[in-house]
Amino acid sequence: MTRTLLLLLGLLAGAAVQAQRLDSASLAVLQQQQDSLQYLAYNILNGRTEDARRQSSDRFIPKLVQALKTKYSFDFPFDSIRSVSIQYPEDSTFRIFSWGLEMDNGFYHHYGAIQMNTKNGELKLFPLFDNSDYGNADTVAGNKAWYGCLYYKILQRHYFNREYYTLFGYDANNLRSTKKLLDMLTFKDGQPVFGGPYFSFAEDTVPKPVRNRFIVEYKKEATISLSYNPEMDMIVYDHLISATNEPGKPYTYVPDLDYEGFKWKAGKWVHIEKVFHDALERGKFPVQHPLDQRKKDLMHPQTAEEMEAEKAGRKRKNR
Template identity: 25%
Template structure:
């Protein structure tokens, strides 16, 4: 019995290694092309050069994603591509930036959703692989935190974290992203996401119970939102990430450098206190002034461009010049 057990382990290991090599070989040449194009998306001397490179980049990436095996591929060597994956590999979201000015960026992306179904009672299992291109319309959408959006009308950013609902039956998700909004300010967004059975994504589901008075000393004024948009000084960083120890999304509390500047978002910066979102009954509920005495818990939520372990390297989230 013990010999059979070890034989099974060896067979599974051999199969897994072989499958990994097959996946790598299938996409290697195309991914090499993405690596070459990635540099020009940020550093080409002309806008036309960046546009041309980006069209080729999109075409090659989409051709890779149309192969159902690509959902298992490790894209970490593509320097400007951020990939967030659902924990059971049901879907992925791919996003990247194109530099359009010294401190301005445009955003592009694809969603990849897979569903398995059996053909007939005893037939083979078929993998349905759905790909949708994301079109950035954030200039038109503005800071609308209530509107429902879709792939053709997307609040563009680079997503760096996906948060699944603690309840398996709840198929809604939070996705956290970065937007290098302009020279003076940066934005982060907590977006809400769902897919239908055909892999069509929709953004902006009213599952966020947020305090509209969060930046003041006034009593809480709770409203239901579809997304939360933070804007703050481009000279500082803001932490915003799911903390597994606290089982919450934890983020820096932002405040203006002077109370008289409250309307100027580019004056906002972390004030060394923390707020968060906790899950209850299919809703993420805002919690003000978290009592986070163990600083290691908070440090675990810190996200920085140089954090290569968590797939956020310098060229993924470009640093300002």
């Protein structure tokens, strides 16, 4: 029986048990508290002034903690709080709350918390303190020096009896640019650790140093993808170029219809410089306009190495 199947069976069994952990009285209390939290969360996002938004956020935090102190609150989804992201890993050992506060100058400050899924239902919570506006972004840090963002996905990987949680984050950043990022969450002695030497560029044409965190910054009006494709078993994201030929200014970066990616290998995300390769027929010249993305085989991308191996195989076959 595969590890994936065992994990799935375990999750199903766990869900059946957890469904019975919250009694009716606790459920009623949490539903009432959720109504108050929903109102405050809406104002965090939609308040007319920074002061109004900040006051709502300041009131939201203690009310959320109060709700989470209810025994087995982990089983309550808080799914009516639409403006706060709540993300779970595959093994459901924790969940992360995250949200952003827009300031009047167009910058964002983020808030968050990790709630652990405890067996006895007691609250174990790690508040997250946004440190992203200070110092080096390529850090390894605990919850008190968190690189703040809004999480939209958690991808779990297992390697050498350890769990690795890849966090996909979004940061509206400022008036000129937006950021998306990949961060790694691990636990050491029960404490959360963000970042680490898990993003490798050793296989690039020109190898670059390993990164503790991967961040892409791009023009505010642009739209880019940074996501996991299960058919490829790969993280894929847009390759970016400066629209004004100013590579030193990330706020000018836009997608160019090419893609890069990361492949999980031996406990690291290894960078793939070019996910898709469009081979030209002999005697034909490259087109002078963007390639039709619909003609790419999105389900079977090839790395440069795989293309060379396939080419060599055809040569041997034709001898």
